[in-house]
Amino acid sequence: MKLEQNFFTLLGQVQQFTVNRAALKKQFRHLQREYHPDRYIAKTPQEQRLAVQFSAHLNTAFAVLDNPVKRATHLLELSGVEIDHQNSTIKDPSFLMQQMEIRETLDDARAASDLPALEVLLNQVSDQFQACQQGFSAQMESSQLSSPSDEKDLRDTVGKMQFYEKLCDELTSIIRSLS
Amino acid sequence: MALLQISEPGQSPLPHQFKRAIGIDLGTTNSLVAAVANDGTAAGGIANVIKDAEGRAILPSVVNYGTSGVQHIGYQAQAIAADDPHNTLASFKRLMGRGLKDISDTSQFKIVTPSDASDKNDVIRIATAAGEITAMQASAEILKNLTARATDALGGAIDGAVITVPAYFDDAQRQATKDAATLAGLNVLRLINEPTAAAVAYGLDKADDRHIVVYDLGGGTFDVSILQLSEGVFEVLATGGDSALGGDDFDLAIVAWALSQAEITQAELSAQNYRRLLVDARNAKQSLTDNASVGLSIQSSTISWAGELTRDVFNQLIDSLVTTTIAACKASLDDADLTASDIADVVLVGGSTRVPLVRERVAALFQQTPKTDVDPDQVVALGAAIQADSLVGNRSNSDLLLLDVIPLSLGIETMxxxxxxxxxxxxxxxxxxxxEFTTYKDGQTALAVHVLQGERDLVSDCRSLARFELRGILPMVAGAARIEVVFNVDADGILDVSAKETATGVSANVQVKPSYGLGESEITEMLKASYTHxxxxxxxxxxxxxxxxxxxxxxxxxxxxxxxGELLSDDERKVIDAAMGKVSELALLSDSQAIAxxxxxxxxxxxxxxxxxxxxxIRTALQGKSIDDVADGSL
Structure with a gap:
């Protein structure tokens, strides 16, 4: 079976960073309603197996487009830019400095079980995450992907998004464990 | 006068035939079976619980074994449990797909200590008069009994069943449930989560977009699920709970209280007297739903104690247990990125939700009166029956689709x-x-894959699901091999793992040995034995x-x-027609291997x-055409 590897095409969305979540979800559900294995109970075992495969593929596609970091990575991959999340490093000194400051505030607030301070920090980090996403979207529209410097900038922005995402997750779980 | 209808040549001349589909709630304490009474309309009929000859809906999940196999089941087995404790298995759902080290309290079972670990896996076996029995076999007896009940009521063999499992069940536990169905000779259409079934039973699938919480406190398991309903699709956003917490623990809390009041220890009571006290404790708990206090006593040849348990004291005894469930509700809300005020409906499932303190605490958390109008003991089986009816195609216009999630992370052991x-x-x-994984040593030709389930980082903190070896890797320097491990989880939540070396294209055979399940050959053996019996x-x-x-x-x-048919060339079509003809021809004869x-x-x-x-x-669907157009050939 041919599995469409462009998740934007698969789920009927324009190939760009900004997605309409409602439309995305609607198309995903429409396709699941047709191809979920539950719809193939009376079919041949071969067809049932294909339905499981395609339904799983739809789930993967939706999970990627629904998450900003994964969506950005997929967009770049479709343009031929590979991202190795584990081995990428960010050298932007001001960004690294800012991360260290956030880290210190986080450690202090956690040590003091200072819930309000943690919530303020989470709001700040969420805002920065949002801004970073908007930055990526703008960069993507104006960039020349054939240019190595533009390519590096986009890679760095995705790396920063990943930083913010991890921080948000960590803060949320600390706040959850304290409250 | 009505016109006579004539079908087009080649099209099915048979009228639409209803299939016999059932829903089974295979519970820790009680089990039930339900089916939809089809009235011939596309909208489908109403689900009803199928009762036994005595008019009872519930089959207690209790099996009593004698020297020649199953002696008593359900209420009868429960009645003699106190007199024959070691041959009477109850609450065995807790042992499904589990190993000895997973179970903190096995005092109620006479566990067989494995004498030779090399040839048997870690499945828990219980010594009975009928020999060693696993939880899967005992569950199969319950399934057989319920299926026989349904076969009588529906007037023929059952085409398929939906069986419910706690949303929290891991892979091994789901697999064990399917194995039990295999042993019972039952065709499983789908395993679905108990809370999802409850929401279906309440007809919430017909409501507008909303978030639903299902709070399910049964005899031995607690589940909370956050469901999202949107455009006729159910999605489980988050699940939480505890697969070893339930109303049985309320009973045990009362027993512990009685023992301390009487100033005796459990060891001072015979197995029979302890069983009796457990039954009394359960009755006391039920009585406290409508009464402010209840009398309780322990009588034996050496002990005589009588006391009064008030609802206030009972509330104190179970307070920490109920608090655990409320904390799990909050954690699941967090997982789903929701707050209590986002919840439109709260559905209560399980007999233990009749306990007033439980209702109070749930109502307080979600600031609304929870739904209770469908019998909390029956609601899961009823929902399963509706889903079974939909899966076999009895309700042609059904838009119901359950999209489920995996409850616990799956991974493999690394260095x-x-x-x-x-x-x-x-x-x-x-x-x-x-x-992708790679080799650790130069010249390494085999790789041990250890599959685990759980949220923690250390292997020792997760559940071991299976181990297998990938052999036949060509010798290479460390790190050069590319081993692709593929995890496939099906719609029942059951995992299948395969591995192959991709750098050289060498694929090796993989054998998965379930850590806590029954092997293929063991299931075959058990099936043979059950036929003999x-x-x-x-x-x-x-x-x-x-x-x-x-x-x-x-x-x-x-x-x-x-x-x-137009997708095939004439030659391809001939091959298929021939193969099909052969199947039809052989199906009339009696060589089952030839048919297979x-x-x-x-x-x-x-x-x-x-x-x-x-x-x-798919191509047509992605172009925005509906599937019906393709089926009609108007493409």
Whole structure:
């Protein structure tokens, strides 16, 4: 079976960073309603197996487009830019400095079980995450992907998004464990 | 006068036939079976619980074994449990798919200590008069009993069943449930989560977009699920709970209180007297739902104690247990990124939700009166019956679709005893993920794959699901081999793992040995043994099953050919027609192996056809055309 590897095409969305979540979800559900294995109970075992495969593929596609970091990575991959999340490093000194400051505030607030301070920090980090996403979207529209410097900038922005995402997750779980 | 209808040549002349589909709630304490009474309308009929000859809906999940096998089941087994404790199995759902080290309290079971660990896996075996019994076998007895009940009520063999499992059940526990169904000779249409079934029973699938919490406190398990309903699709956003917490623990809290009041220890009571006290404690708990206090006593040859348990004291005894459930509700809300005020409906499931303190605390958390108008003992079985009816196609216009998630992360062991997660919890199923690994030493030709489930980072903190070895890797320097491990989770939440070396294209055979499940051969052995006990003719039954499968396949292929026959060349069509003819021909004879071979061959020759059909269907769907247009041939 041919599995469409462009998740934007698969789920009927324009190939760009900004997605309409409602439309995305609607198309995903429409396709699941047709191809979920539950719809193939009376079919041949071969067809049932294909339905499981395609339904799983739809789930993967939706999970990627629904998450900003994964969506950005997929967009770049479709343009031929590979991202190795584990081995990428960010050298932007001001960004690294800012991360260290956030880290210190986080450690202090956690040590003091200072819930309000943690919530303020989470709001700040969420805002920065949002801004970073908007930055990526703008960069993507104006960039020349054939240019190595533009390519590096986009890679760095995705790396920063990943930083913010991890921080948000960590803060949320600390706040959850304290409250 | 009505006009006579004549069907088009080649189209099915048979009127739409209803299939016999049932829903089974296989519970820790009680089990039930339900079915939809089909009235011939497309909207489908109403689900009803099927009662036994005495008019009782519930079958207590209790099995009593004698020297010649199952002696008593359900209420009868429960009645003699106190007199024959070691041969009477209850609450065995807690042992499904589990190993000895998973179970903190096994005092109620006479566990067989494995004498030879080399040939047997870690399945818990209980010594009874009928020999060693596993939880899967005891569950199979419950399933058989309920299926027989349904067969009588529906007037014929059951085509398929939906069986419910706690949303929290891991892979091994789900697999164990399917194994039990295999042992009972039951065709499982789908395993669905108990809370999802409850929401279906309340008809919440017909409501507008909303978030629903299902709080399910049964005899031995607690589940909370956050469901999202949108455009007729149910999604489980988050699940939480505790697979070893339930109303039985309320009973145990009362027992502990009584023992301390009487100033005695459990060891001072005989097994019979302890069982009796447990039953009294359960009755006391139920009585406290409507009464402010209840009397309780312990009587034996050496002990005589009587006391009064008030609801206030009972509330104190169970307070920490109820608090645990409320904390799990909050954690699940967090997982789903929701707050209590986002919840439109709260559904209560399980007999233990009749306890007033439980209702109060749940109402306080979600600031609304929870739904209780469907019997909390029956609601899960009723929902399962509705889903079964929909899956077999009895309700043609049903838009109901359950999209489920995996409850616990799946991963494999890497160097240093760490777990690398491959599929994260709350990922939608079915799911397929591949991850690459490499060799650790120069010249390494084999790789041990250890599959685990759980959220923690250390192997020792997660549940071991299976181990297998990948052999035949070509010797290379360390780190040069590329081993792709693929995790496939099906719509029942059951995992299948495969591994292959991709750098050289060498793929090696993989054998998964379930850590806490029954092996293929063991299931076959158990099936043989059960036929001997039941005096059934094994060959006759196998032949009947083969015929049903053959007919089903021929029907499905015919339908596919009618719809998309033009996708095949004349030669391809001839091959399929021949294979189909052979299956039909052999199905009339009595060689079940020959039928099985012909069925496999028909499957093989229709493989390409199935793929082409799927490709065409998806291509059309992605272009925005509806599937109906394709089926109608108007493409």
């Amino acid at each position: 240093g005893g760490l777990v690398e997660k491959i599929i994260h919890r709350n990922t939608s199923i079915p799911s397929s993920r591949a991850q 039941a005096g059934e003719d094994r060959d006759a039954r196998m032949l009947a099953e083969q015929r049903v499968e053959a007919e089903g396949l021929v029907e499905a292929v015919k339908m596919a050919l009618e719809q998309d 071979d012909a069925v496999a061959e028909l499957g093989r020759v229709t493989d390409t056809f199935a793929t082409r059909r799927m490709d065409q269907s």
